[in-house]
Amino acid sequence: MNDLDTALRSLYTGRADRAPSGHDLLDAVHDRARRDRRRRMIAAVLSVVLLAGAGGLGTALLLRPEENRTLRFADGTAVTRPGPAPIRVGWMPDGYGEQEVQYLGPDAWAIEVFREDPAAALAVQVMSHRPDDRTDGLLTRVGGSTYYWFQPGSGDTTDPSKSSGPFAELTYQRRPGQWIRIVGMSTADTWKRARADLDRVAASITDGTTPVVDTIRLALPAGTAWGRLLAADHHSPTGTVGLPEASTEALLVGAGTPSAAVGPYDLPYLHGAEPTTRLGVQIVDRGGAAVRNLPSEAARKPDGTVPPGTLPLTEIPPEGLLVTIRTTVAFVHPVEGDDRAAVIVRLRADDPLADLGTLRALAESVRLGPDARLGP
Amino acid sequence: MKPDGESFDSYVAADGAALLRFTYALTGDHHLAEDLVQEALVTVHRRWSRVDRPGAYVRKAVLRQYLSWRRRRSSGEVPAADDVRFEPVSSDHADALADQDALAALLATLPRQQRAVLFLRFYQDLDDAAIGELLGCSAVTVRGYASRGLARLRESTGSSYVRNGRTS
Numbered sequence: 001m002n003d004l005d006t007a008l009r010s011l012y013t014g015r016a017d018r019a020p021s022g023h024d025l026l027d028a029v030h031d032r033a034r035r036d037r038r039r040r041m042i043a044a045v046l047s048v049v050l051l052a053g054a055g056g057l058g059t060a061l062l063l064r065p066e067e068n069r070t071l072r073f074a075d076g077t078a079v080t081r082p083g084p085a086p087i088r089v090g091w092m093p094d095g096y097g098e099q100e101v102q103y104l105g106p107d108a109w110a111i112e113v114f115r116e117d118p119a120a121a122l123a124v125q126v127m128s129h130r131p132d133d134r135t136d137g138l139l140t141r142v143g144g145s146t147y148y149w150f151q152p153g154s155g156d157t158t159d160p161s162k163s164s165g166p167f168a169e170l171t172y173q174r175r176p177g178q179w180i181r182i183v184g185m186s187t188a189d190t191w192k193r194a195r196a197d198l199d200r201v202a203a204s205i206t207d208g209t210t211p212v213v214d215t216i217r218l219a220l221p222a223g224t225a226w227g228r229l230l231a232a233d234h235h236s237p238t239g240t241v242g243l244p245e246a247s248t249e250a251l252l253v254g255a256g257t258p259s260a261a262v263g264p265y266d267l268p269y270l271h272g273a274e275p276t277t278r279l280g281v282q283i284v285d286r287g288g289a290a291v292r293n294l295p296s297e298a299a300r301k302p303d304g305t306v307p308p309g310t311l312p313l314t315e316i317p318p319e320g321l322l323v324t325i326r327t328t329v330a331f332v333h334p335v336e337g338d339d340r341a342a343v344i345v346r347l348r349a350d351d352p353l354a355d356l357g358t359l360r361a362l363a364e365s366v367r368l369g370p371d372a373r374l375g376p
Numbered sequence: 377m378k379p380d381g382e383s384f385d386s387y388v389a390a391d392g393a394a395l396l397r398f399t400y401a402l403t404g405d406h407h408l409a410e411d412l413v414q415e416a417l418v419t420v421h422r423r424w425s426r427v428d429r430p431g432a433y434v435r436k437a438v439l440r441q442y443l444s445w446r447r448r449r450s451s452g453e454v455p456a457a458d459d460v461r462f463e464p465v466s467s468d469h470a471d472a473l474a475d476q477d478a479l480a481a482l483l484a485t486l487p488r489q490q491r492a493v494l495f496l497r498f499y500q501d502l503d504d505a506a507i508g509e510l511l512g513c514s515a516v517t518v519r520g521y522a523s524r525g526l527a528r529l530r531e532s533t534g535s536s537y538v539r540n541g542r543t544s
Contacts, residue, residue, distance in 0.1 A: 004526065004529060004530060005498060007475065008494060008498040009498045009499065010476065011479050011480060012495060012498060012499035013401075014476060015401040015404055016397040016398070017397075018400070019393075019396045019397040019400035019409065020406055020409060020410055021396075022392045022393045022395075022396045025392040025410075025413070025414070026385060026389065028410070029414050029421065032414050032415070032418050033418045033421050033422075036422075289407055289408065304487070305485065305487065306484075306485055307485070308481070308482060308485045308532050310485070311481070
């Protein structure tokens with residue numbers, strides 16, 4: 001055996017001696033398993049809807065477990081967050097958790113609830129434009145309302161991951177300029193019961209406001225508007241500026257981006273569409289992989305390898321750091337008032353906002369709300 | 377073999393620490409190691425009644441996840457500095473640690489398949505056939521990964537690891 005062999009053995013043995021203790025491993029696994037069951041239920045129904053409808057998202061939807069650490073509330077009164085949903089929902093079926101409001105784009109929101117066991121999801125989407133009808137399944141028009149019902153065949157009962165539940169929907173215009181679509185995923189096993197729930201939810205909707213999840217607040221750069229803000233454990237496909245999947249993120253669009261209907265694949269927990277993004281704002285752990293790997297992202301060669309000697313970023317300068325990654329730039333900065341969080345802002349390198357002063361002002365304005373979670 | 381009636385919870389209590397040692401030795405990254413182990417355990421939890429040898433199953437799942445393209449895209453390639461560092465007690469010890477850091481940094485520049493093969497050969501002492509079975513490739517492929525990985529490490533470190541002229 002030569003010295004390299006010995007050195008490698010010594011390296012691995014040394015690492016093993018410094019491994020995490022795993023004292024909370026079982027709790028973490030059970031927590032992740034619960035989230036996994038919910039995602040798989042929704043993904044299974046979504047895959048059926050995609051097969052039934054026109055087109056699909058292909059590999060754009062990637063499910064990935066994430067860490068889940070609660071951050072303390074920070075005073076965000078000096079900065080903005082998306083406006084509240086313009087409705088209140090007075091009734092949701094029994095057994096579901098608290099209502100969470102996602103901001104899906106200009107003049108579009110989704111008020112969502114989830115049930116763990118059996119897994120189910122229900123969303124009340126409010127938008128300013130009429131959404132498109134689904135092209136398969138059972139469509140029924142009653143007055144000005146459209147009901148949709150899709151009941152897939154039973155899956156492999158020996159593998160719960162392959163089972164899929166019914167999909168029920170009610171779409172109607174509540175008032176001029178306000179359309180409602182109520183989406184039920186595995187909420188009931190018969191059309192009669194599902195429709196009863198949809199009608200009762202619809203009857204409980206009143207004018208009022210329901211605030212959006214409080215994850216990130218920031219001062220919008222000139223010429224931008226809020227594009228999307230989701231609860232921390234929801235997923236969105238990679239945006240146009242290459243924002244990786246994150247636990248807490250906000251997407252900003254150009255000011256004046258027109259409002260539109262919520263897309264057919266923008267569903268509870270797995271949001272399969274988003275407006276054209278101008279900037280992505282991601283909250284991560286200062287010591288986590290997203291920060292450490294910025295130099296390697298910038299240095300990576302076309303064959304996927306990283307030049308020797310490329311060191312990870314171990315400390316973020318207080319004034320932030322700008323990294324160019326092919327056609328985009330990433331600006332990383334500590335989050336004010338939080339000693340664990342960092343913000344990474346990503347945008348196209350040729351965007352006029354890709355200016356150090358502008359990005360620093362944006363990053364310094366970021367405040368985290370009680371619903372924020374650190375990404376890796 | 378799984379003892380009759382062994383519960384998932386009792387398996388994790390018994391093997392969890394060893395799994396984390398295995399995975400951290402492979403990756404050198406605390407966050408990644410915990411993430412990989414938790415993901416693999418969630419997978420085995422779903423299939424618990426049908427899994428005969430959970431220890432082997434989970435370790436295989438960890439390796440497959442480590443090598444998957446999705447994880448390469450999202451979690452990065454640079455565990456160059458291992459997370460925990462002891463304070464050196466002597467200059468010799470400090471030199472040894474510095475060498476280990478340098479070797480870890482070089483390892484991080486190798487493609488993950490090569491890293492996984494070297495890990496299984498030099499930490500688990502597995503032969504090429506056993507490594508191939510774990511990684512889903514032939515023994516010939518394993519030898520190729522090992523050969524290229526070691527060659528690259530030697531090129532980068534110079535002659536310090538080849539004093540006696542032998543190769544692995």
